[in-house]
Amino acid sequence: MRTVNRLEKVYQNACCIDFDDSSKFVFFSDIHRGDDGLSDDFGRNKHIYNFALSDYYKKGFTYVEVGDGDELLERPKFEHIRNAHASTFNRLKRFYDDGRFYMLFGNHNIKFADPEKVKDTLYRVYDEYEGEYVDLFPGITVYEALILVHSETGQKIFVVHGHQGDLFNDQLAPLTHFGIRFFWRFMHLVGFRYAASPAKSRRKRHKVEKNYTKWNKDHGEIIICGHTHRPRFPRPEEGSYFNTGCCMHPRGITCIELEGGKLSLVAWRVHTSDEGTMYIRKTVLMGPADIRDYDGKISAGAGTEKK
Numbered sequence: 001m002r003t004v005n006r007l008e009k010v011y012q013n014a015c016c017i018d019f020d021d022s023s024k025f026v027f028f029s030d031i032h033r034g035d036d037g038l039s040d041d042f043g044r045n046k047h048i049y050n051f052a053l054s055d056y057y058k059k060g061f062t063y064v065e066v067g068d069g070d071e072l073l074e075r076p077k078f079e080h081i082r083n084a085h086a087s088t089f090n091r092l093k094r095f096y097d098d099g100r101f102y103m104l105f106g107n108h109n110i111k112f113a114d115p116e117k118v119k120d121t122l123y124r125v126y127d128e129y130e131g132e133y134v135d136l137f138p139g140i141t142v143y144e145a146l147i148l149v150h151s152e153t154g155q156k157i158f159v160v161h162g163h164q165g166d167l168f169n170d171q172l173a174p175l176t177h178f179g180i181r182f183f184w185r186f187m188h189l190v191g192f193r194y195a196a197s198p199a200k201s202r203r204k205r206h207k208v209e210k211n212y213t214k215w216n217k218d219h220g221e222i223i224i225c226g227h228t229h230r231p232r233f234p235r236p237e238e239g240s241y242f243n244t245g246c247c248m249h250p251r252g253i254t255c256i257e258l259e260g261g262k263l264s265l266v267a268w269r270v271h272t273s274d275e276g277t278m279y280i281r282k283t284v285l286m287g288p289a290d291i292r293d294y295d296g297k298i299s300a301g302a303g304t305e306k307k
Contacts, residue, residue, distance in 0.1 A: 003211040004218075006164040011219075014145035014160075017102075020152060021261040026056045028255045029066035029161065029226020030246035032108065035075045036084035041248040042071070046088060049247055051280045052255070052268045053091040061257075063095040064146065066226045066244055067106025067161025076111075078121045082136070083128050089136065096137050103142045106161035106227065112142040150261075155222075155295050157258070162208065162227030162243070209241065216241045222263075222294050224256060233265040233286035240294040254285070262288035 019025070031049065034040030042049070056063065070081050082089050095101035105112040112118050118140060127134045145160040208228055216223045222240040231245030231254045242263065245254030252269030264287035271281050 003164065004215055007215050010145045010160055010164055011158060014147045014158065015143050016147045016149050018151045019148050020150060023258070024059065024061040025064055025258040026061045026255055027064045027066050027159065027224055027244050028247065029244040030068045030229055030248065032068055032071040032248055033081050033085050033088065034071045035080045039074060044250065045247050045253050046085060048253055048268050048270065048280055050088055050091060052253065057091065057094055062100040063092070064102045064159060065104060066159060066224065067104045068108040068226060069103065070109045072109045072111055079126055082125050093136060096140065102146060103140065104146065104159065104161055105142050105144060107163040113144065118142050155291060157222045157224060157291070159224045162212065162225035213239050213241045222291060231265055231285070236293045261292070262290050264288045
Protein backbone atom coordinates (compact mmCIF):
# COMPACT_ATOMS: atom_id res chain seq x y z
CA MET A 1 0.00 0.00 0.00
CA ARG A 2 2.87 2.37 0.82
CA THR A 3 4.38 1.91 -2.64
CA VAL A 4 1.04 2.23 -4.42
CA ASN A 5 0.22 5.51 -2.67
CA ARG A 6 3.65 6.98 -3.37
CA LEU A 7 3.56 6.00 -7.03
CA GLU A 8 0.06 7.43 -7.46
CA LYS A 9 1.25 10.79 -6.16
CA VAL A 10 4.39 10.75 -8.29
CA TYR A 11 2.43 9.71 -11.36
CA GLN A 12 -0.06 12.56 -11.02
CA ASN A 13 2.77 15.11 -10.82
CA ALA A 14 4.99 13.68 -13.57
CA CYS A 15 6.23 15.70 -16.52
CA CYS A 16 4.56 14.61 -19.78
CA ILE A 17 6.56 14.37 -23.00
CA ASP A 18 5.15 13.64 -26.44
CA PHE A 19 6.84 11.02 -28.62
CA ASP A 20 6.07 9.00 -31.74
CA ASP A 21 7.53 6.14 -33.74
CA SER A 22 10.30 8.38 -35.09
CA SER A 23 11.52 9.23 -31.56
CA LYS A 24 14.69 7.72 -30.12
CA PHE A 25 15.32 7.56 -26.37
CA VAL A 26 17.97 5.81 -24.29
CA PHE A 27 17.36 5.21 -20.57
CA PHE A 28 20.31 4.89 -18.19
CA SER A 29 20.03 4.57 -14.42
CA ASP A 30 22.27 4.07 -11.41
CA ILE A 31 25.47 5.33 -12.97
CA HIS A 32 26.69 6.39 -9.50
CA ARG A 33 29.41 8.69 -10.76
CA GLY A 34 31.87 9.24 -7.91
CA ASP A 35 35.16 11.05 -7.36
CA ASP A 36 37.28 8.48 -9.25
CA GLY A 37 38.67 7.19 -5.94
CA LEU A 38 38.87 3.64 -4.62
CA SER A 39 35.15 3.47 -3.84
CA ASP A 40 33.99 4.90 -7.18
CA ASP A 41 32.18 1.92 -8.71
CA PHE A 42 31.58 3.90 -11.90
CA GLY A 43 35.31 4.23 -12.54
CA ARG A 44 35.74 0.74 -14.00
CA ASN A 45 33.12 1.40 -16.68
CA LYS A 46 33.54 5.10 -17.40
CA HIS A 47 35.20 4.55 -20.78
CA ILE A 48 32.45 2.15 -21.87
CA TYR A 49 29.81 4.64 -20.73
CA ASN A 50 31.51 7.55 -22.50
CA PHE A 51 31.74 5.55 -25.72
CA ALA A 52 28.04 4.68 -25.49
CA LEU A 53 27.14 8.33 -24.88
CA SER A 54 29.05 9.41 -27.97
CA ASP A 55 27.35 6.74 -30.06
CA TYR A 56 23.85 7.68 -28.88
CA TYR A 57 24.55 11.37 -29.42
CA LYS A 58 25.69 10.85 -33.01
CA LYS A 59 22.62 8.71 -33.72
CA GLY A 60 20.18 11.35 -32.50
CA PHE A 61 18.95 9.73 -29.29
CA THR A 62 17.48 11.66 -26.37
CA TYR A 63 19.23 10.75 -23.11
CA VAL A 64 17.11 10.04 -20.01
CA GLU A 65 18.92 9.55 -16.69
CA VAL A 66 16.52 7.58 -14.48
CA GLY A 67 17.99 8.61 -11.10
CA ASP A 68 21.20 8.06 -9.13
CA GLY A 69 23.39 9.49 -11.85
CA ASP A 70 25.75 10.90 -9.22
CA GLU A 71 26.80 9.31 -5.92
CA LEU A 72 25.99 12.27 -3.68
CA LEU A 73 25.51 10.28 -0.48
CA GLU A 74 29.09 9.04 -0.25
CA ARG A 75 30.51 12.06 -2.09
CA PRO A 76 28.28 15.06 -1.28
CA LYS A 77 30.43 17.65 -3.09
CA PHE A 78 29.27 17.54 -6.70
CA GLU A 79 32.21 19.61 -7.95
CA HIS A 80 34.57 16.75 -7.01
CA ILE A 81 32.48 14.34 -9.10
CA ARG A 82 32.28 16.71 -12.06
CA ASN A 83 36.02 17.41 -12.06
CA ALA A 84 36.82 13.70 -11.72
CA HIS A 85 34.68 12.88 -14.75
CA ALA A 86 34.92 16.06 -16.82
CA SER A 87 34.91 14.19 -20.15
CA THR A 88 31.69 12.43 -19.15
CA PHE A 89 29.94 15.67 -18.26
CA ASN A 90 31.15 17.28 -21.48
CA ARG A 91 29.31 14.54 -23.36
CA LEU A 92 26.18 14.96 -21.25
CA LYS A 93 26.30 18.71 -21.81
CA ARG A 94 26.11 18.16 -25.58
CA PHE A 95 22.81 16.32 -25.11
CA TYR A 96 21.53 19.11 -22.87
CA ASP A 97 22.57 21.89 -25.23
CA ASP A 98 20.69 20.11 -28.02
CA GLY A 99 17.51 19.75 -25.93
CA ARG A 100 17.94 15.98 -25.74
CA PHE A 101 18.56 15.49 -22.02
CA TYR A 102 16.27 14.64 -19.10
CA MET A 103 17.46 14.00 -15.55
CA LEU A 104 15.49 12.32 -12.75
CA PHE A 105 16.58 12.18 -9.15
CA GLY A 106 16.90 8.96 -7.17
CA ASN A 107 17.66 8.18 -3.56
CA HIS A 108 21.42 8.75 -3.98
CA ASN A 109 21.02 12.19 -5.55
CA ILE A 110 17.85 13.17 -3.70
CA LYS A 111 19.26 16.65 -3.10
CA PHE A 112 18.23 17.43 -6.68
CA ALA A 113 14.60 17.28 -5.56
CA ASP A 114 15.24 20.83 -4.30
CA PRO A 115 15.22 23.33 -7.22
CA GLU A 116 17.48 25.71 -5.29
CA LYS A 117 20.13 23.02 -4.86
CA VAL A 118 19.82 22.17 -8.54
CA LYS A 119 20.42 25.82 -9.39
CA ASP A 120 23.41 26.09 -7.05
CA THR A 121 24.92 22.77 -8.15
CA LEU A 122 24.14 22.08 -11.80
CA TYR A 123 23.65 25.43 -13.55
CA ARG A 124 27.33 26.38 -13.33
CA VAL A 125 30.42 24.57 -12.05
CA TYR A 126 33.98 25.55 -11.25
CA ASP A 127 36.33 24.19 -13.90
CA GLU A 128 39.73 23.46 -12.35
CA TYR A 129 41.45 23.40 -15.74
CA GLU A 130 40.01 26.73 -16.89
CA GLY A 131 40.24 28.23 -13.40
CA GLU A 132 36.76 29.77 -13.64
CA TYR A 133 33.05 29.00 -13.43
CA VAL A 134 31.51 27.61 -16.61
CA ASP A 135 27.99 26.64 -17.65
CA LEU A 136 27.01 23.00 -17.19
CA PHE A 137 23.22 22.60 -17.38
CA PRO A 138 21.92 26.18 -17.07
CA GLY A 139 18.19 26.28 -16.35
CA ILE A 140 17.83 22.50 -15.96
CA THR A 141 14.84 20.98 -14.16
CA VAL A 142 15.43 17.67 -12.40
CA TYR A 143 12.23 15.62 -12.32
CA GLU A 144 10.96 12.87 -10.07
CA ALA A 145 9.19 11.16 -12.96
CA LEU A 146 8.34 11.43 -16.65
CA ILE A 147 5.41 10.14 -18.67
CA LEU A 148 6.09 9.61 -22.36
CA VAL A 149 2.83 9.92 -24.29
CA HIS A 150 2.58 8.54 -27.82
CA SER A 151 1.15 11.35 -29.94
CA GLU A 152 -0.88 8.99 -32.16
CA THR A 153 -2.02 6.15 -29.91
CA GLY A 154 -1.99 7.87 -26.50
CA GLN A 155 -0.01 4.98 -25.02
CA LYS A 156 2.00 6.02 -21.97
CA ILE A 157 5.40 5.04 -20.60
CA PHE A 158 5.96 5.96 -16.94
CA VAL A 159 9.62 6.59 -16.05
CA VAL A 160 10.65 6.80 -12.38
CA HIS A 161 13.74 5.83 -10.42
CA GLY A 162 12.11 3.12 -8.30
CA HIS A 163 12.96 4.01 -4.70
CA GLN A 164 9.51 5.46 -4.06
CA GLY A 165 7.81 3.34 -1.40
CA ASP A 166 11.06 1.55 -0.45
CA LEU A 167 10.98 2.06 3.33
CA PHE A 168 14.69 2.62 4.03
CA ASN A 169 15.32 4.62 0.85
CA ASP A 170 12.16 6.73 0.93
CA GLN A 171 10.26 7.16 4.22
CA LEU A 172 13.37 6.59 6.37
CA ALA A 173 15.72 8.21 3.87
CA PRO A 174 17.26 10.81 6.26
CA LEU A 175 18.33 8.07 8.68
CA THR A 176 19.64 5.91 5.85
CA HIS A 177 21.55 8.80 4.30
CA PHE A 178 23.20 9.58 7.64
CA GLY A 179 24.35 5.96 7.92
CA ILE A 180 25.77 5.91 4.40
CA ARG A 181 27.61 9.19 4.74
CA PHE A 182 29.19 8.55 8.12
CA PHE A 183 29.52 4.75 8.22
CA TRP A 184 28.90 2.79 5.04
CA ARG A 185 31.07 5.00 2.84
CA PHE A 186 34.10 3.97 4.91
CA MET A 187 33.03 0.32 4.96
CA HIS A 188 32.72 0.55 1.17
CA LEU A 189 36.44 1.30 0.94
CA VAL A 190 37.28 -2.09 2.46
CA GLY A 191 34.81 -4.06 0.40
CA PHE A 192 31.54 -4.00 2.35
CA ARG A 193 28.29 -3.03 0.66
CA TYR A 194 25.35 -1.02 1.99
CA ALA A 195 23.10 -3.63 3.63
CA ALA A 196 19.73 -1.91 3.06
CA SER A 197 20.16 -1.49 -0.69
CA PRO A 198 17.90 -3.59 -2.96
CA ALA A 199 20.91 -3.84 -5.27
CA LYS A 200 22.74 -5.92 -2.64
CA SER A 201 19.83 -7.82 -1.08
CA ARG A 202 17.89 -10.36 -3.11
CA ARG A 203 14.96 -10.23 -0.68
CA LYS A 204 14.68 -6.44 -0.81
CA ARG A 205 15.11 -6.43 -4.59
CA HIS A 206 12.32 -8.96 -5.07
CA LYS A 207 10.04 -6.97 -2.75
CA VAL A 208 10.58 -3.78 -4.75
CA GLU A 209 10.02 -5.60 -8.04
CA LYS A 210 6.87 -7.28 -6.72
CA ASN A 211 5.38 -3.97 -5.54
CA TYR A 212 6.14 -2.19 -8.79
CA THR A 213 4.87 -5.06 -10.89
CA LYS A 214 1.58 -4.95 -8.95
CA TRP A 215 1.17 -1.21 -9.55
CA ASN A 216 2.06 -1.72 -13.19
CA LYS A 217 -0.53 -4.47 -13.71
CA ASP A 218 -3.23 -2.40 -12.00
CA HIS A 219 -2.56 0.51 -14.37
CA GLY A 220 -1.75 -1.40 -17.54
CA GLU A 221 1.06 0.96 -18.56
CA ILE A 222 4.72 0.41 -19.28
CA ILE A 223 6.96 1.49 -16.39
CA ILE A 224 10.74 1.93 -16.72
CA CYS A 225 12.77 2.03 -13.49
CA GLY A 226 16.25 1.61 -12.08
CA HIS A 227 17.17 1.37 -8.36
CA THR A 228 17.54 -2.41 -8.03
CA HIS A 229 20.49 -2.55 -10.47
CA ARG A 230 18.97 -5.70 -12.00
CA PRO A 231 17.94 -5.51 -15.68
CA ARG A 232 14.39 -6.62 -16.35
CA PHE A 233 12.64 -7.05 -19.71
CA PRO A 234 9.34 -8.94 -19.37
CA ARG A 235 7.29 -10.70 -22.00
CA PRO A 236 3.89 -9.04 -22.57
CA GLU A 237 2.07 -11.70 -20.56
CA GLU A 238 4.38 -11.00 -17.58
CA GLY A 239 3.33 -7.35 -17.24
CA SER A 240 5.31 -4.33 -18.35
CA TYR A 241 7.70 -3.43 -15.51
CA PHE A 242 11.09 -2.79 -17.14
CA ASN A 243 14.40 -2.09 -15.42
CA THR A 244 17.45 -0.53 -17.05
CA GLY A 245 19.99 -2.27 -14.85
CA CYS A 246 22.99 -0.10 -13.98
CA CYS A 247 26.47 1.05 -14.97
CA MET A 248 28.31 -0.64 -12.08
CA HIS A 249 28.51 -4.25 -13.24
CA PRO A 250 32.07 -5.66 -13.29
CA ARG A 251 31.73 -6.59 -16.96
CA GLY A 252 29.92 -3.62 -18.50
CA ILE A 253 26.82 -1.46 -18.48
CA THR A 254 23.18 -1.95 -19.44
CA CYS A 255 20.42 0.39 -20.60
CA ILE A 256 17.07 0.40 -22.39
CA GLU A 257 16.52 1.86 -25.85
CA LEU A 258 13.24 3.09 -27.33
CA GLU A 259 13.45 3.38 -31.11
CA GLY A 260 10.83 2.99 -33.80
CA GLY A 261 8.18 2.32 -31.17
CA LYS A 262 10.15 -0.67 -29.89
CA LEU A 263 12.03 -1.32 -26.64
CA SER A 264 15.37 -3.15 -26.37
CA LEU A 265 17.55 -4.09 -23.42
CA VAL A 266 21.18 -3.68 -24.43
CA ALA A 267 24.61 -4.17 -22.87
CA TRP A 268 27.85 -2.39 -23.68
CA ARG A 269 30.98 -4.40 -22.91
CA VAL A 270 34.68 -4.66 -23.73
CA HIS A 271 35.62 -7.48 -26.09
CA THR A 272 38.93 -8.76 -27.45
CA SER A 273 39.69 -9.67 -31.06
CA ASP A 274 41.81 -12.66 -32.10
CA GLU A 275 44.63 -10.19 -32.71
CA GLY A 276 44.46 -8.96 -29.13
CA THR A 277 42.75 -5.65 -29.87
CA MET A 278 40.27 -4.55 -27.22
CA TYR A 279 37.08 -2.87 -28.41
CA ILE A 280 33.66 -1.87 -27.08
CA ARG A 281 30.55 -3.46 -28.57
CA LYS A 282 26.83 -3.14 -27.99
CA THR A 283 24.83 -6.36 -27.65
CA VAL A 284 21.05 -6.55 -27.72
CA LEU A 285 20.11 -8.79 -24.79
CA MET A 286 16.33 -8.74 -25.26
CA GLY A 287 14.00 -7.21 -27.84
CA PRO A 288 13.27 -5.25 -29.82
CA ALA A 289 9.68 -5.53 -28.58
CA ASP A 290 6.83 -3.40 -29.91
CA ILE A 291 5.39 -1.21 -27.15
CA ARG A 292 1.91 -1.85 -28.55
CA ASP A 293 2.21 -5.45 -27.38
CA TYR A 294 2.30 -4.09 -23.81
CA ASP A 295 -0.70 -1.78 -24.19
CA GLY A 296 -3.25 -2.12 -21.39
CA LYS A 297 -5.84 0.10 -19.86
CA ILE A 298 -4.82 3.76 -19.93
CA SER A 299 -5.19 5.99 -16.89
CA ALA A 300 -6.46 9.47 -17.63
CA GLY A 301 -5.52 12.83 -16.15
CA ALA A 302 -1.84 12.21 -15.42
CA GLY A 303 0.93 14.75 -15.55
CA THR A 304 1.30 18.45 -14.87
CA GLU A 305 3.70 19.66 -17.54
CA LYS A 306 4.01 19.05 -21.24
CA LYS A 307 7.10 19.59 -23.31
